[in-house]
Amino acid sequence: MKKFRIKPVSTALQAQLQKKIDQKTKPLGALGKLETLALQIGLIQHTQKPALSNPHILVFAADHGIAEEGVSAYPQEVTWQMVMNFIQGGAAINVFCRQHNITLHVVDAGVKYIFPDNLQGLIYNKVAMGTANFLKGPAMTSEQTARCINSAAEIVSSIYSKGCNVIGFGEMGIANTTAASALMSLFCDIPVSQCVGRGTGLDDKAFQHKIEVLTQALKQHNKHDTALTMLATFGGFEIAQIVGGMLQAAEHGMIILVDGFIATAAYMVAQAIDPAVKDYCIFCHQSHERGHAMMLQAMDVEPLLDLHMRLGEGTGAAVAYPLLQSAVAFLNEMASFESASVSERSDSGSTQRKTDPTSVL
Template identity: 45%
Template sequence: MFPSFQISPLSTTLDADLQLKIDTKTKPPGSLGALEQLAFQLGRIQGSLVPNVDSAKMLVFAADHGVVDQGISLFPQEVTPQMVMNFLMGGAAVSVFCQQHQVPLGVVDVGVKGDIAEHVLLSSRKVAHGSQDFSQMAAMTREQVAQAMHAGIEEVDQAIAEGCNLLMFGEMGIGNTCVSSCMMSALLGESGQVTAGRGTGLDDAGVSHKATVIQASLKRAQAETGKSIQQWDAETLAMQVGGFEILAMAGAMLQSASRNTAFVVDGFICSVALLFAHKVNPFVKDYAVFAHQSNEQAHKKLLAYLQAEPILSLDLRLGEGSGAILAYPLIKSACVFMANMASFESAGVSNQ
């Protein structure tokens, strides 16, 4: 059964007090720029004048995709389990950045094509050994949609039970930029030519082929469902063109919001997961912190649609939560200035 989520709009009760506290720190009003907006958002989410994100956790969801059979990726699917092992052994970018910032890392196998040996950092929630090739048939069943989303829900519940107060999400799955582009096309009514990007390094011909596959897949799905894309509900969209790790991230985001916990959105693929979550419940976006703008051509358009201002713009295109963990020190700084920076009154500094 497709999960439901009770998400409250953010309370405005503390707005005046939060703004006053920000404005009376020893600085000109607005001079800390985006950090002030971030502190305000985190204060709202946590219902506190002293928001805290010291107990963060990174969750990387991994799965494979049948559409890779259409030649939309430079890399074979064998890379997905290999990279999962790299995460677990501490050799990936997200691994070393999490170590640097002392943030626990968890890796969730939602649908990797292959079996991965048990590891203390690995959570096995495998729905299937990869989704189906959605250019030929529906990507997954109704039951698999629910199972993938519940994987994210359960990981969030476990993290919060352990005391986590900020969640960061990443992903791994060969071909998942194509899946994300197709989901974005379905969600926003954009053509594959607009949403398809270079991913891990496709040339112009490769991007054009990816766009063609996306268009053909959407045409197939509309014929199969007997409905236009605009008539699809979230469950139908997920069944037809979804990816297990993307749906798990969406479930995790929705559950984070329902538990009044802020979460950090990484790059393009994570942003598409949020776009899907937004279709399920639009209040989810209020709890999202956007880490960065990637160099995928569609990511800028997607961020504009979501009216999102990312913290960083570093021309990243790695995925795996790397942008989210790189943004984490700045998110912490937003909390640190609220907690520790002197006010004009406490410092005896005139603000006239």
């Protein structure tokens, strides 16, 4: 597997960036999370004048052998059908990417279907026709896992070379919440019964069956030496490719938009491989999928949004992107107390206006 060289974000500019934020014509902290976001983006780009360029979202799609166990409310062919929907522009992620001028690419990471050649918008990166059933053995071989990570890194490098400095990762794959639940249980050390959600809408009986399947699988694979071993055993081709994509994006110094439950599971693997990846990640929303809130809490991260979304596809990343634009805009364009000739807060907490009649306030 490729060895990534991720530099931790330097904090050399932190004091200057914070001073610039605090000097804007507002009370201290009045823009809340937008201030925190502006600081993080400035640190990632190592500048007091950050810019967002050519944003992309990659949706990785793949099938899962564990779907054979009836852990999803939808049949497996929905994976390839949804990929075609993405290609045709009809999914939620298409709508939001168009709305916010985000370039969207769909990646066939391992869908159990042969797509026609030369579909515009589809990146052909199939490793196999879906993973193996991890109730019967590891989902992926170590070679397949490494191939996923390396090939996704190449895709991200190609996008980076076109001037992209902010990238989000989405996914599509029937039964991938099952894989993500297993990874969550292992990385967060939380009982699997608390990690499993209803995914695409399981009823009570099917939900209990999903818990039983995962409980049995985790008992069968009870030794895990490394993050890569856990990923190979329970992951999916799309999850593994997101891991490689995140690591490569961080190596390039790109802003990484982390979507919901499955994308966050991929992040946990990437962070275990290289903890410095966290510096580059913005956690876009808290999925309404059961377990995601606990996952975020275990990692001590706070998402930008909580809209009760649980669609995947990178939709949370796309919806959150305008907040990055607002954070960068206020940092670069908002007047300071000095430039606007507005008095700053006094020691007693009172405020005064300058007598300059040209003051905007």
